[in-house]
Amino acid sequence: MNQTGIILLVLIAVITDHCCHLIVKCKYQAIRNVKGKTRSGSNVSSKSEDEVDFRHKSQDPEDIKALHQMLVSSTTYGDIGKIAFGSYGLFIVNICILFTQFGFCIAYFIFIGNTIYSLFPKENSTVTSTYHAEPDASLPIEILPSSVPIYNISEFISRSTAPDLRWLVLSPAPLFVGFALIRQMRHLGIVSVCANLSIFLGGIVTLIYISDGFSLSSDWHLYKWTTLPIFFGLVTSSYEGIGTIVPIESSMEGNHHNFAPFLHSAILILSSILSTFGIIGYLRYGEATEQILNKNIPTTSPTGMLINIFLCVGVLLTFPLQIYPVIEISETYLLGKDCKCIARKKGDSSDNIVDGEKDKDDVRAVLIQKKEKINTDLISLPTQIPAWKRNILRIFIVLITAGLAVLLRDFFAYVSSFVGAIGSSVLAYILPCLFHLKLCGNNISCSIKIKDYSIIIFGVLASIVSLYTTIKEVVDKLS
Numbered sequence: 188m189n190q191t192g193i194i195l196l197v198l199i200a201v202i203t204d205h206c207c208h209l210i211v212k213c214k215y216q217a218i219r220n221v222k223g224k225t226r227s228g229s230n231v232s233s234k235s236e237d238e239v240d241f242r243h244k245s246q247d248p249e250d251i252k253a254l255h256q257m258l259v260s261s262t263t264y265g266d267i268g269k270i271a272f273g274s275y276g277l278f279i280v281n282i283c284i285l286f287t288q289f290g291f292c293i294a295y296f297i298f299i300g301n302t303i304y305s306l307f308p309k310e311n312s313t314v315t316s317t318y319h320a321e322p323d324a325s326l327p328i329e330i331l332p333s334s335v336p337i338y339n340i341s342e343f344i345s346r347s348t349a350p351d352l353r354w355l356v357l358s359p360a361p362l363f364v365g366f367a368l369i370r371q372m373r374h375l376g377i378v379s380v381c382a383n384l385s386i387f388l389g390g391i392v393t394l395i396y397i398s399d400g401f402s403l404s405s406d407w408h409l410y411k412w413t414t415l416p417i418f419f420g421l422v423t424s425s426y427e428g429i430g431t432i433v434p435i436e437s438s439m440e441g442n443h444h445n446f447a448p449f450l451h452s453a454i455l456i457l458s459s460i461l462s463t464f465g466i467i468g469y470l471r472y473g474e475a476t477e478q479i480l481n482k483n484i485p486t487t488s489p490t491g492m493l494i495n496i497f498l499c500v501g502v503l504l505t506f507p508l509q510i511y512p513v514i515e516i517s518e519t520y521l522l523g524k525d526c527k528c529i530a531r532k533k534g535d536s537s538d539n540i541v542d543g544e545k546d547k548d549d550v551r552a553v554l555i556q557k558k559e560k561i562n563t564d565l566i567s568l569p570t571q572i573p574a575w576k577r578n579i580l581r582i583f584i585v586l587i588t589a590g591l592a593v594l595l596r597d598f599f600a601y602v603s604s605f606v607g608a609i610g611s612s613v614l615a616y617i618l619p620c621l622f623h624l625k626l627c628g629n630n631i632s633c634s635i636k637i638k639d640y641s642i643i644i645f646g647v648l649a650s651i652v653s654l655y656t657t658i659k660e661v662v663d664k665l666s
Contacts, residue, residue: 191410192418193462199419200458202642203426206619207450210267210429211436213619216626217270218258222251260437264430268618271625280618281516283610284430288512289588290606291424295506296363296592297599300356301479302495305486307349353593359503360589366507367514367581375507382504389497390460393481396490397467404473416656419649420604420611425461426454427611429619430512478600510588514581521580522572598664601657608653616646 264284268276349355369375436446468480477483481498484491595602620639628636 191412191415192465195415195418196422196458196462196465199422199426200454202645203429203615204451204454206615206642207429207432207454208447209619209623210264210432211446213267213271213622213626214262214433214436215259217267218255218262220270220626221258222254260440262433262437264433264614267433267622267626271622276622280614281520283614283618284512285516287424287427287430287606287610287614288509290602290610291509292506292513292588293592293595294599294602294606295502295509296356296359296589297596297602298479298502299359299499300352300592300596301599302481302499303355303358304347304349304352305482306492306495307347308487309347311346352596356592356596357589359506360585362503363506363510363589364582364585367510367585368578369507378504379508382501382508384501385497385504386501389481389494389501390464392490392494392497393484394464394467396484396494397471397480401467401471403470404475406473406475407470416649416653417600417604417660420607420653420657421600422461422607423611423615423653424603424607426457427607427615429615510585513584517584518577518580522576598661601661604653604657608650608657612646612650612653617643620646 265277265280268280270276272279366375432450436443439446439449464480468483469476472483475483481491481494484494486492486495620643623631624636624639
């Protein structure tokens, strides 16, 4: 990472931090809008008598407080998009999340395949090539040599003993299919802990290795503008986590005032990690720095092998967390037309079936009306959908991911850049500002509006340049 990279990384970190706070502000403004509509009883003519009765009773402060608490704890990024721009807003958020998570899953296949490939030892062989020297045509024919000289040139070639990289990229597919068939993510709590621990240990060992015996490379550059667009996509995808910001803030019941310090700390820690690995790695290896930094570490050494094992295990165990949003959104759009929404009471085995096409806010209002403790475990795909249909869809998603990973097995950095330039940029920069302008536009100053529009323009232009450069680089390497 050179100086231009550091400047861009800091800029992206600051904008990401600001947009994360912006989407939380949009959440509370959206909640105020919903509560306002509930109190005003808007569109009650199309609602049932129970819902109208609840809207009439909802003037009670206790019911209003209960509605507020439920909305604070359950509102999602997609809900904010729906309140701001209707069903189109919800669709754009879901598609962007689907695209980014799907791209990350492809990158996981590529990373594991390349890492396993690097673990195999290499064998050196000698190849002898024979060349016939061409006579000098400018010489008179009478002094040309009677025979053409023959030269034998020997060269050493280092070849990996690993199987075909395509098979290695496909190797984790059976395990990933098994992960994809798991219905509830809460069963993967211990898996997530092990994944984080493994990645943490792998990162620490990598940092120790590249720092030990550090020597400055002779071919590093202080500025390199040509790689900046791809770097934008890579860093944007690294910071992509705004989809989890709303549920994380919602889960901080009683500690919402600590959300800002926690977010600032998280962004600062992530920026420090990315900067440390990027700077030290680039200064040590220069232009020879690989797309995946651990490939610069000799796998013949015990340290290199240990690093790769840690990282492989971490990525393997993180995959279910990345594929789950892809599965959930795909099932909602592809199988959701026949689905109903189930709200399960806490401690009650009976299910209250509610028409899945009803507005989500109205369903929540009806649940509050019952004045019972309800665990809103909303299941978009109950047993009405045959399990085999869901299983086939999940297996198909994993196989499609694996197939694309095989095709893009040599373009790990470009896959991440492509995902960052399209999905991550829209989620992290463009949508938060659009939602803020839509929901809070009447209550913000002109300078705030200019700031929001500036971030939108930055996100759009940077995404276009990054996308163009990424595609051009891939085409050049293939041609």
